[in-house]
Amino acid sequence: MKKITAVIVDDEPEARDIMENLLCDFSDIQVLAKVDSVNKAVKSIREFEPDLVFLDIDMPGKNGFDLVQKVKDYGLNPTIIFVTAYDQFAIEAIKNSAFDYLVKPVDIDDLITTIDRYKKERKSMASLDRIKTLIQALHEEKLKFSTRTGSIFISPSEIIWCQADGNYTDLYLIGEEKLTITKNIGRLELFLPKSKFTKINRSVIINKQFLSSINRKEKKCILRYNSKEVAFEIPTRYISLLEKS
Numbered sequence: 001m002k003k004i005t006a007v008i009v010d011d012e013p014e015a016r017d018i019m020e021n022l023l024c025d026f027s028d029i030q031v032l033a034k035v036d037s038v039n040k041a042v043k044s045i046r047e048f049e050p051d052l053v054f055l056d057i058d059m060p061g062k063n064g065f066d067l068v069q070k071v072k073d074y075g076l077n078p079t080i081i082f083v084t085a086y087d088q089f090a091i092e093a094i095k096n097s098a099f100d101y102l103v104k105p106v107d108i109d110d111l112i113t114t115i116d117r118y119k120k121e122r123k124s125m126a127s128l129d130r131i132k133t134l135i136q137a138l139h140e141e142k143l144k145f146s147t148r149t150g151s152i153f154i155s156p157s158e159i160i161w162c163q164a165d166g167n168y169t170d171l172y173l174i175g176e177e178k179l180t181i182t183k184n185i186g187r188l189e190l191f192l193p194k195s196k197f198t199k200i201n202r203s204v205i206i207n208k209q210f211l212s213s214i215n216r217k218e219k220k221c222i223l224r225y226n227s228k229e230v231a232f233e234i235p236t237r238y239i240s241l242l243e244k245s
Contacts, residue, residue: 001028003028003029003030004026004028004029004030004051004052004118004119005029005030005032005048005049005050005051005052006023006029006030006031006032006050006051006052006053006054007031007032007033007034007035007041007044007045007048007050007052007053007054007078008020008023008031008033008034008035008053008054009035009036009037009038009040009041009053009054009055009056009059009064009067010034010036010054010055010056010059010083011036011037011056011059011060012036012056013036015056015083015104016034016036017034018105018106019054019083019106020034022106022108022111023054023111025108026115029052029115032044032048032050033048033050036059037059037061037062038059038061038062038063038064038066038067038070039062041053041055041067042067042070042071042074045071045074045076045078046074046076049076049078050078051078051079051122052078052079052080052081052118053067053071053078053079053080053081054081054083054102055067055068055080055081055082055083056082056083056084057082057084058084058085064082064084065134068080068131068134071131072131079118079122080099080130080131081099081100081101081102081114081118082094082099082100082101082102083101083102083104083106084101084102084103084104085103085104094134099130099134100114100117100118102114142154142155143155143156143191143192145171145179145181145182145183146181146182146183147179147180147181147182148180148182152179152181154171154173154179156192156193156196156197156207157174157196157207157209158173158174158175159171159172159173159174159192159197159207160172160173160174160206160207160210160223160225160230161204161205161206161207161210161223161230161232162185162188162192162197162204162205162206163185163203163204164184164185164202164203164204165180166184167182167184168180168181168182168183168184169181169183169184169185169188174225174226176226185199185202185203185204185205188205189205192205196208196209198241198242199238200221200232200234200238200242201232201233201234201235201238204232206221206223206232207223208242210223210224210225211223211242212224212229214234214239214242214243216236216239219233219234219235219236219239220232220233220234221234221239221242
C-alpha cells in the first residue's frame with residue numbers, strides 16, 4: 001500500500017523532531033523532509049509533492065500563511081495541517097476554511113484524530129479550494145466602530161455575538177473581550193454582513209459561524225466558542241428565519 005507522504009515545516013529544531021517522532025508511530029506515513037523556513041518548504045513541496053504538510057504558523061520572516069499563498073501561486077495541492085500556538089482569530093479562520101490544526105504541544109490522541117479525519121475526507125474538498133477560502137478569511141476587511149473613547153477596527157470573524165445595551169451595543173469577541181460601541185442594535189444590524197450575522201431576538205445578533213445548535217422545544221440556540229457554550233432565547237419566528245439562513 002502506498003504510504004502517505006509528509007513534509008514538516010517549523011523554525012524550531014526541537015518542534016520538528018517532536019513532530020517527526022510522533023509521526024513515526026504511523027506505519028503508513030513517511031516523512032520526506034523537515035525544513036525551517038517558507039522558502040525551503042516551497043522547494044521541498046515542489047520537489048516531493050507530499051500528501052501532507054505539517055506547518056507552523058509563527059515563524060520569523062515569512063510565516064505559515066505566506067507559505068499557503070505560495071502553495072496557491074504554484075498550483076501545488078498538499079493537505080496542510082497547521083501546528084500552532086497562534087491566536088484565536090487565526091484558528092477560527094483555519095477552522096472555517098475546512099483545514100485541520102493541532103495546538104502545541106501536540107497531543108498524540110489529537111494527532112491520531114487528525115490523521116484519521118484526513119484519511120476519511122482527503123477526497124471530499126480540493127486543497128486549493130481550501131487555500132482560497134483561508135486566504136479570503138485572513139484578508140477579511142475590518143469594520144470600524146465608534147466607542148466612548150475613540151474608534152476600534154474589528155474583523156467580523158472576531159465577533160461572537162452582539163447584545164443591546166440601551167443606545168449602545170456590547171460586542172463579545174473571541175479573545176474573551178467585551179467592547180461597547182456607540183451604535184444601537186438596530187443600526188448595527190444594518191452594518192454587519194448579512195451572510196455571517198443574524199438577529200435571534202430583539203436584543204441579540206449572533207455570528208452564525210459559532211452557532212452550535214437550535215432547540216425548538218425550549219426556544220433556545222447555543223453558540224460554541226473557545227470550548228465554551230452560551231445559550232440565548234429565540235422566538236419561533238426567528239428560529240424559522242435562522243434555519244433558512
